[in-house]
Amino acid sequence: MECQICHRDFQTNACCVNGHFVCDECHTRGMDAIVGVCLSNTSRDPLExxxxxxxxxxxxxHGPEHHTIVGAALLTAYRNAGGNVDLSDALDTMLLRGRQVPGGICGMWGSCGAAISAGIFVSIVTKSTPLESEAFGLANTMTSRALAKIGAVGGPRCCKRDSYLAILEAVQFTKEHLGVSMGETYPTCTRIAKNRQCIGNRCPFTPANVARRDAAQAVSPTK
Structure with missing residues (x-):
């Protein structure tokens, strides 16, 4: 299809209900702002x-920008929590790799880009390559754990929900395997009205479900 913005032709798996298509590059225009935002952020909480x-x-x-911002948020919080990483270089690498993950792969490839982004985060901080042993295993395990959480909730897609799930799992993984404790809040969705495919009560981040979770933890707190 022809991109409605740059007018180049692309092979695509999706278009809007009116038959329009915007390519990933045009969809994510302006994403270089990630670097400045992250370098000036001092939070230890990747969800913040x-x-x-x-x-x-x-x-x-929704969109492929989430394939980059998940990893960028994790890299930023990791550095702010004491993790050993050159954030500027790491963010450049995250942008390069995240942009290579196409839009729509959650349904077409069986591998949500938010989970892949969490795996890219681990690959960067552990300096993983295809020839590494431990780092290779850690990066792939991170992706698989995030995918398991996303798969357990099911579809249809919500890039916000899947990003939250990937980051929550990455926080636990980073503490367990990398020895860095990042901050951890539990998000409440504020974008329900903007998502035509919202799964409602099946989503763990609806205000009602978060309230129930908080009430249960108040009665029987967990670590």
């Missing part, structure tokens, strides 16, 4: 960093 990135003009309700 993620929310700032989601509020930027380049970020839509």
């Amino acid at each position: 960093v993620l929310e700032e990135l989601m509020s930027q003009p380049f970020c839509h309700m």
Whole structure:
């Protein structure tokens, strides 16, 4: 199809209900702002960093930008929590790799880009390559754990929900395997009205479900 913005032709798996198509490059235009936002953010909580990135003009309700901002938020919080990483270089690498993950692969490839982004985060901080042993295993295990959480909830897609799930799992993984304790809040969705495919009560982040979770933890707190 022809991109409605740059007018180049692309092989695509999806278009809008009116038959229009926008390519990934045009969809994510302005995403270089990630670097400045992250370098100036001091939070140890990747979900706080993620929310700032989601509020930027380049970020839509759904789209391949989430394949980059998940890893960028994790890298930023990791550095702020004491993790050993050159954040500027790491963010450049995250942008390069995240942009290579196509839109729509959650349904077409069986591998949500938010989970892959969490795996890219681990690959960067552990300096993984295809020839590594432990780092290779850690990066792939991170992706698989995030995918398991996303798969357990099911579809249809919600890039916000899947990003939250990937980051929550990455926080636990980073503490267990990398020895860095990042901050951890539990998000409440504020974008239900903007998502035509919202799964409602099946989503763990609806206000009602978060309230039930908080009430249960108040009665029987967990670590």
